[in-house]
Amino acid sequence: MHQPSPSSQASRAITVNSQPEPTGAWTSGWPQSRQEVAAVVEAYADRLVRHAFRRLGNLQDAEDVVQDVFVRAFADRARQTEVAAAGPYLYRSVANACTDLLRGRSSAAVYREEVAAGELLGGSLGPAEAAQAAEELRRAESLLRRLPDEQAEAIRLRVFDELRLSEIAEVAGCSINTVCSRLRYGFQRLRGMVEEKRE
Amino acid sequence: MDCRQCRETLDGLLIAEAEDGVRFAPRQAELSEHLEACPDCARQHALALRALAAITPAHVVRASSDLRSRIMTAISATPPPLSEVAVKRHSRVRIGRWMAVAAATALLLAVGLFLRRGPKEEDSAAVSAFSLLAQACAAEERLFAGDRVVHLTNTIIVKPVSDPTLAKIRWLPIFSLEPTGRPRFGQLTLAAEPGKGYTVDDQSWYDPRSGRFARVLRSQGRAIFANSYDGKQVCSLEVAAGGAVKIVRRPVGKDFNPPKSPAEFLGMGVGLQGRLAEKGSEGLVEDKGAVALEGGAKGRLVKLGFPAGGPKEAERACYLVTIREDDTIIEKMEFLVRDEPLLVVQRGAGGTAANPEDGWDLSGIIDSAGASRPQLRAGFLPDMVIPNVSLEHVLAKAEFKVYAFQKDPPWAGRREIADILDIVSPPHRMFAVTYRAKDGRHVVLMQSHSYNTMLGPLVKIGKLVYTSPGGVKVWSGPRDAWLAQILLQSARATIHDPPGKNPIGYLLETPAGTFPALAINGPLTGNELHGLIDSLVPLGKPADGKP
Numbered sequence: 001m002h003q004p005s006p007s008s009q010a011s012r013a014i015t016v017n018s019q020p021e022p023t024g025a026w027t028s029g030w031p032q033s034r035q036e037v038a039a040v041v042e043a044y045a046d047r048l049v050r051h052a053f054r055r056l057g058n059l060q061d062a063e064d065v066v067q068d069v070f071v072r073a074f075a076d077r078a079r080q081t082e083v084a085a086a087g088p089y090l091y092r093s094v095a096n097a098c099t100d101l102l103r104g105r106s107s108a109a110v111y112r113e114e115v116a117a118g119e120l121l122g123g124s125l126g127p128a129e130a131a132q133a134a135e136e137l138r139r140a141e142s143l144l145r146r147l148p149d150e151q152a153e154a155i156r157l158r159v160f161d162e163l164r165l166s167e168i169a170e171v172a173g174c175s176i177n178t179v180c181s182r183l184r185y186g187f188q189r190l191r192g193m194v195e196e197k198r199e
Numbered sequence: 200m201d202c203r204q205c206r207e208t209l210d211g212l213l214i215a216e217a218e219d220g221v222r223f224a225p226r227q228a229e230l231s232e233h234l235e236a237c238p239d240c241a242r243q244h245a246l247a248l249r250a251l252a253a254i255t256p257a258h259v260v261r262a263s264s265d266l267r268s269r270i271m272t273a274i275s276a277t278p279p280p281l282s283e284v285a286v287k288r289h290s291r292v293r294i295g296r297w298m299a300v301a302a303a304t305a306l307l308l309a310v311g312l313f314l315r316r317g318p319k320e321e322d323s324a325a326v327s328a329f330s331l332l333a334q335a336c337a338a339e340e341r342l343f344a345g346d347r348v349v350h351l352t353n354t355i356i357v358k359p360v361s362d363p364t365l366a367k368i369r370w371l372p373i374f375s376l377e378p379t380g381r382p383r384f385g386q387l388t389l390a391a392e393p394g395k396g397y398t399v400d401d402q403s404w405y406d407p408r409s410g411r412f413a414r415v416l417r418s419q420g421r422a423i424f425a426n427s428y429d430g431k432q433v434c435s436l437e438v439a440a441g442g443a444v445k446i447v448r449r450p451v452g453k454d455f456n457p458p459k460s461p462a463e464f465l466g467m468g469v470g471l472q473g474r475l476a477e478k479g480s481e482g483l484v485e486d487k488g489a490v491a492l493e494g495g496a497k498g499r500l501v502k503l504g505f506p507a508g509g510p511k512e513a514e515r516a517c518y519l520v521t522i523r524e525d526d527t528i529i530e531k532m533e534f535l536v537r538d539e540p541l542l543v544v545q546r547g548a549g550g551t552a553a554n555p556e557d558g559w560d561l562s563g564i565i566d567s568a569g570a571s572r573p574q575l576r577a578g579f580l581p582d583m584v585i586p587n588v589s590l591e592h593v594l595a596k597a598e599f600k601v602y603a604f605q606k607d608p609p610w611a612g613r614r615e616i617a618d619i620l621d622i623v624s625p626p627h628r629m630f631a632v633t634y635r636a637k638d639g640r641h642v643v644l645m646q647s648h649s650y651n652t653m654l655g656p657l658v659k660i661g662k663l664v665y666t667s668p669g670g671v672k673v674w675s676g677p678r679d680a681w682l683a684q685i686l687l688q689s690a691r692a693t694i695h696d697p698p699g700k701n702p703i704g705y706l707l708e709t710p711a712g713t714f715p716a717l718a719i720n721g722p723l724t725g726n727e728l729h730g731l732i733d734s735l736v737p738l739g740k741p742a743d744g745k746p
Contacts, residue, residue, distance in 0.1 A: 034271070037274060038267075041271065042267060045262045045266055045267050049260065049262040049266065050260045053260045067270050067273060070273075070274065071273045071274055074274045137256055139253060140253060140255070140256065143254060144254060155213065159255055160256065165214065180211070183213040184210050184213075186213075187210065187212060187213050187247075187250065190250045190253070190254065191209075191243075191247055194249050194250045194253060195246055
């Protein structure tokens with residue numbers, strides 16, 4: 001079997017497709033007008049749906065939750081003036097709404113395992129690709145669940161949700177140094193798991 | 200870079216963050232140089248790559264293309280302050296979905312089988328009209344806000360229609376509440392003789408402070424439907440076969456909560472929010488222009504159509520909703536088929552009231568209705584749709600041999616069965632077995648008394664494509680796609696997605712002489728079809744492998 005040389009491995013990009021970072025909206029206060037909300041919705045819809053999806057395992061529920069969070073927050077916008085940064089607020093709100101939804105489900109634990117593969121790309125994947133995508137997510141979760149919760153969540157926010165370190169710190173409510181530690185130790189353990197599996 | 204620095208770089212792979220925002224960007228040049236020279240670090244690097252690959256999804260989840268517009272539409276329709284939106288919406292959508300089942304199922308048989316197809320109508324999308332409808336739904340919810348008892352009066356007008364079939368099949372869905380807090384889906388039957396019309400009075404009361412409510416429908420002065428919650432018990436009007444009526448009162452269960460969103464089952468917006476929440480609904484809404492209302496007020500007429508390809512769309516069925524411009528309140532809703540109005544729901548006088556005329560416990564109804572009654576034109580049939588029933592329930596209720604898949608389709612998810620009123624031949628029941636498939640190839644198997652008696656002749660114009668070892672025949676004919684569209688549309692409550700571009704439909708013939716209809720929302724290989732049909736077994740025979 002062909003083994004790639006170290007140099008070719010190193011040249012393999014360790015990158016993940018990334019969308020433009022909504023840095024402006026992240027640090028701005030809570031939008032008060034419909035135009036401002038439209039800008040935040042535009043910047044965050046995909047990211048928040050992804051965030052909700054990996055918690056709920058179902059795209060339709062994820063979209064419902066994201067829509068509810070936006071509608072509820074806009075309705076209470078007068079009381080949101082103290083929100084210093086919209087980004088962390090939205091992520092926390094979506095996470096809480098997902099938790100509430102899951103709490104109401106007796107089969108929550110099972111449900112999270114179930115990835116609606118057909119929904120991954122709004123139905124644009126073929127059956128084989130969808131099944132493959134579902135398998136990818138299941139495999140990732142099976143590894144992450146073996147980590148301490150805080151490390152796993154930091155990695156999810158970093159890899160799945162594509163957040164910056166400072167953003168993860170704000171969402172998680174800790175310092176950037178703590179985030180770095182969680183990512184560092186979490187990734188060390190992951191490498192160990194992969195090595196064990198290989199052996 | 201030495202080995203220690205290399206390992207630190209790999210440990211911090213998820214932390215590396217260049218100034219330009221590119222993540223996971225280690226010191227590439229130095230790293231490459233070291234890896235060329237150090238096989239051990241190269242092995243560790245390869246391990247890191249594998250670990251990263253193991254947790255990095257290759258396919259990125261994105262929101263549906265219409266989510267942003269749906270959010271903005273919902274926000275446009277949201278007057279501050281509005282609390283508990285999240286709780287309301289989930290509940291509302293579920294009711295709306297079952298509303299869709301009820302409606303689609305009715306037209307599946309009534310329109311699809313009885314009437315000939317008409318010309319298609321061009322779809323028209325108008326976001327502003329969609330937004331206006333969404334605002335009307337929000338306005339409907341506001342009617343129930345405040346701190347005083349709300350009293351709403353609507354009139355259901357059954358229009359004179361010359362077509363005897365259309366005159367006979369008219370109905371409206373009615374939701375009532377169970378003592379468990381679960382909704383119950385009933386049918387208000389509104390049949391009439393050709394050329395004749397009549398009205399039904401629809402009155403509702405709601406107390407926002409306590410959650411108490413009452414709804415009473417009367418035809419010819421007689422109550423035909425009543426449902427209430429008096430703070431302790433749920434009360435319902437029940438009509439026996441001989442016409443005798445009584446009020447049944449049952450204490451609410453410990454998990455019962457008063458309805459938080461009364462607009463879900465009281466008033467004129469019932470089911471409308473659910474329709475708007477369906478995928479692709481924006482394209483079914485059309486602004487039909489300004490209209491003048493009584494008293495000189497201005498209004499807008501909005502048309503809400505049905506998905507392309509289904510029987511309703513083919514018969515040019517639609518709702519016309521008249522919305523007041525000043526407060527976006529719905530003034531009138533009309534249901535039309537082939538441009539002819541069949542039913543009109545007209546808003547009457549409303550406002551605040553002290554208490555319902557018949558009491559929160561409906562105790563006044565018996566006095567006004569008496570113990571028995573003459574045959575009325577309008578009537579009420581309970582349990583139009585009972586979602587999520589068990590196989591045991593089907594076995595107990597079915598009057599014909601019902602088939603089910605012994606093995607769930609390997610590509611599909613969890614089985615759900617709905618027990619639905621067979622509208623063409625009530626009080627018979629029909630049973631919809633559905634699977635929401637992960638790959639979108641949802642499966643729907645529909646069985647009913649009407650199918651068994653009416654679909655049999657269709658096999659004569661079809662071609663026998665397969666016979667299972669158990670004797671189930673699969674017939675394919677010119678109406679396969681039509682059948683598939685109807686079945687899949689009917690099952691939207693559980694499969695969520697609209698019918699795909701190439702759904703497959705078959706008419707089955709069982710050894711028991713029944714004619715189930717099967718639809719799959721996508722391509723199926725011959726082996727998959729054979730496996731599916733081979734696993735069909737009649738319920739009630741454990742020895743044969745009861746599912």
